[in-house]
Amino acid sequence: MMGTWPVQFIAQYQQALTVRHGSLKTKLAYEKSGQSAAESIRNIKTVATLRREETFIQSFNVQNRLPHTENLKGAFATSIGFGFAQACNMFVNAVIFYAGCRFIINGWIDMPQMTNVLMVSTFSSMSIGMLAQFSTMISKGAVASRGIYMTLERKSLIDGMDTTGEAPEKFEGNIVFDDIKFSYPIRPDTKILKGISFEAIAGKSVALVGASGSGKSTSILLAQRLYEASSGKVTVEGIDVRNWNITALRENMAIVGQEPVLFNYTVGENIGYGKPGATQLEIEEAAKEANIYNFVHNLPDGFNTSVGQKGGRLSGGQKQRIAIARALIRKPKLLLLDEATAALDSRSEKIVQKVLDKAAKERTTLTVAHRLSTIQDYDMIVVFKSGRIVERGTHDELLAQKGHYSLLVEQQSLQVTH
Numbered sequence: 207m208m209g210t211w212p213v214q215f216i217a218q219y220q221q222a223l224t225v226r227h228g229s230l231k232t233k234l235a236y237e238k239s240g241q242s243a244a245e246s247i248r249n250i251k252t253v254a255t256l257r258r259e260e261t262f263i264q265s266f267n268v269q270n271r272l273p274h275t276e277n278l279k280g281a282f283a284t285s286i287g288f289g290f291a292q293a294c295n296m297f298v299n300a301v302i303f304y305a306g307c308r309f310i311i312n313g314w315i316d317m318p319q320m321t322n323v324l325m326v327s328t329f330s331s332m333s334i335g336m337l338a339q340f341s342t343m344i345s346k347g348a349v350a351s352r353g354i355y356m357t358l359e360r361k362s363l364i365d366g367m368d369t370t371g372e373a374p375e376k377f378e379g380n381i382v383f384d385d386i387k388f389s390y391p392i393r394p395d396t397k398i399l400k401g402i403s404f405e406a407i408a409g410k411s412v413a414l415v416g417a418s419g420s421g422k423s424t425s426i427l428l429a430q431r432l433y434e435a436s437s438g439k440v441t442v443e444g445i446d447v448r449n450w451n452i453t454a455l456r457e458n459m460a461i462v463g464q465e466p467v468l469f470n471y472t473v474g475e476n477i478g479y480g481k482p483g484a485t486q487l488e489i490e491e492a493a494k495e496a497n498i499y500n501f502v503h504n505l506p507d508g509f510n511t512s513v514g515q516k517g518g519r520l521s522g523g524q525k526q527r528i529a530i531a532r533a534l535i536r537k538p539k540l541l542l543l544d545e546a547t548a549a550l551d552s553r554s555e556k557i558v559q560k561v562l563d564k565a566a567k568e569r570t571t572l573t574v575a576h577r578l579s580t581i582q583d584y585d586m587i588v589v590f591k592s593g594r595i596v597e598r599g600t601h602d603e604l605l606a607q608k609g610h611y612s613l614l615v616e617q618q619s620l621q622v623t624h
């Protein structure tokens with residue numbers, strides 16, 4: 207009887223391996239199809255405008271083919287394993303029954319003895335059968351938890367929760383980029399910044415301009431220490447950002463990007479997220495500064511009006527002004543603007559630009575700008591090209607040089623007044 211146990215164990219081990227292998231493939235395929243579905247739902251307006259609903263449905267179906275096949279294989283393997291284990295049990299019981307009857311006829315054992323052997327055989331087989339069920343569950347669980355543990359154990363290069371580091375009380379908004387070289391971790395061989403140096407001193411406005419992909423937004427990310435420079439250093443108030451207390455560093459600066467990111471909460475909450483523990487008065491003041499107060503005040507629930515998913519109930523300009531209010535509520539000394547008006551229509555752009563110009567007056571401003579008309583009055587314009595700085599100066603100085611900037615201005619058919 208015990209001689210059949212190894213066979214049953216091997217059958218179940220093989221079954222567990224098949225399920226494990228299938229689970230891993232299925233999990234990856236589900237991840238892919240889930241991502242694709244989430245992305246197309248998130249961007250449903252674009253999908254609908256492009257009339258690509260069918261394409262995404264088909265792609266979802268194709269991506270689900272693999273999990274479907276793998277699930278069928280898994281079910282097949284489980285059924286075979288289960289059937290084999292059951293067959294072994296029945297076979298063993300049949301042998302015991304047959305041999306037991308022969309032994310009883312020959313007078314070697316009695317009926318109770320044979321019954322005992324049959325009971326032991328039946329219960330041990332049942333236990334092994336249960337093991338099979340658990341081994342399948344364990345295999346699936348191991349595959350599912352692997353991804354969770356990999357994420358939990360992943361060590362981030364920059365620990366956003368680190369509480370150590372310097373946090374000087376005086377923050378004026380001085381920032382220096384000193385010979386920065388940088389590649390994104392995902393593409394370490396592609397040099398994005400190839401030794402850039404520039405500075406923005408307290409209260410001054412600096413614009414980063416240049417061709418698409420030349421590294422302007424990357425510089426803004428480095429200022430916030432969302433990435434680490436490969437060589438060179440970014441200093442804020444004379445302190446290397448790596449030595450700053452990361453919370454203090456980020457609390458002293460604020461960013462407004464091209465696409466305002468709003469959460470599905472109220473207008474007030476969205477503005478308040480810029481400053482932990484912000485009061486209603488502070489929220490309203492920030493809204494006034496961002497020229498959105500009257501609009502919000504006239505909403506049915508005022509500051510308690512929900513903005514909807516991704517701010518879907520608001521126009522682009524309104525969303526952006528809420529994002530600006532959120533940035534201004536913390537009264538940052540260093541304001542980072544990454545094409546903050548680029549996604550707006552010309553009317554909204556004018557309103558938002560006015561708000562930004564006013565905000566820029568009171569603090570150091572580092573602006574990535576495509577529309578050169580918006581940065582003519584800046585104290586310094588830094589021109590990027592393929593990860594290098596090729597020119598710097600004021601608008602008039604750069605025009606006089608008749609170089610890259612002048613060409614960019616010409617391309618935008620800017621009305622230049624000297």
Ligand SMILES: Nc1ncnc2c1ncn2[C@@H]1O[C@H](COP(=O)(O)OP(=O)(O)OP(=O)(O)O)[C@@H](O)[C@H]1O
Pocket residue numbers: 390392393398416417418419420421422423424425574
């Ligand atoms: N997360 C990322 N991973 C890998 N490469 C990236 C990443 N983000 C940007 N890049 C690459 O880095 C280069 C510089 O991008 P960056 O966004 O800094 O340019 P930019 O000058 O701001 O361009 P634009 O004016 O179009 O916004 C580009 O070639 C881009 O493809």
